[in-house]
Amino acid sequence: MRVLVIDLGDRVHAGLDQVLRANPAILSDTATGIDPDRLVRHSQKYDAILVVLPATPELGEFSLAQIRQAEWNVPILAVGNRKDARLVTGFLGAGADDYIAESTDPAMLPSRLRALIRRSGGYAPSYLQAGNLMLDVNICV
Numbered sequence: 001m002r003v004l005v006i007d008l009g010d011r012v013h014a015g016l017d018q019v020l021r022a023n024p025a026i027l028s029d030t031a032t033g034i035d036p037d038r039l040v041r042h043s044q045k046y047d048a049i050l051v052v053l054p055a056t057p058e059l060g061e062f063s064l065a066q067i068r069q070a071e072w073n074v075p076i077l078a079v080g081n082r083k084d085a086r087l088v089t090g091f092l093g094a095g096a097d098d099y100i101a102e103s104t105d106p107a108m109l110p111s112r113l114r115a116l117i118r119r120s121g122g123y124a125p126s127y128l129q130a131g132n133l134m135l136d137v138n139i140c141v
Helices: 012-022 038-042 057-069 085-094 107-121
Strands: 001-009 029-031 048-052 076-080 098-101 129-132 131-136
Touching: 012 107, 048 057, 048 107, 057 076, 057 085, 076 085, 076 107, 085 098, 098 107
Parallel strands: 001 029, 001 048, 048 076, 076 098
Antiparallel strands: 129 131
């Protein structure tokens, strides 16, 4: 699966970063800040967006709304340091399709991303394929 990581706080949680780098099923690019034109130009390139939210909840909501205004119909998994139900509801209302707290075990990230893509109508296989070569990531644990 191809994931765009948008870091809005310059503070990607070390555990998340490690999981992204170690998991062969996740091909990720990282961007700092939101450029709506870039998002639209590359909309076909990614299966999901992982947004690392800033410490300020209002900025997180604004940024999620910006992504949705770019009319990019890609599922968004927001990652933040808040567990307050009101704030999480605000993130979901602003455009995130799911939310995971930074304190959650980072090993859950690949499964949450696959489930999010599946629910959005996409398909997140457990293998990578290039021509005749196939790598099943469930075997390469």
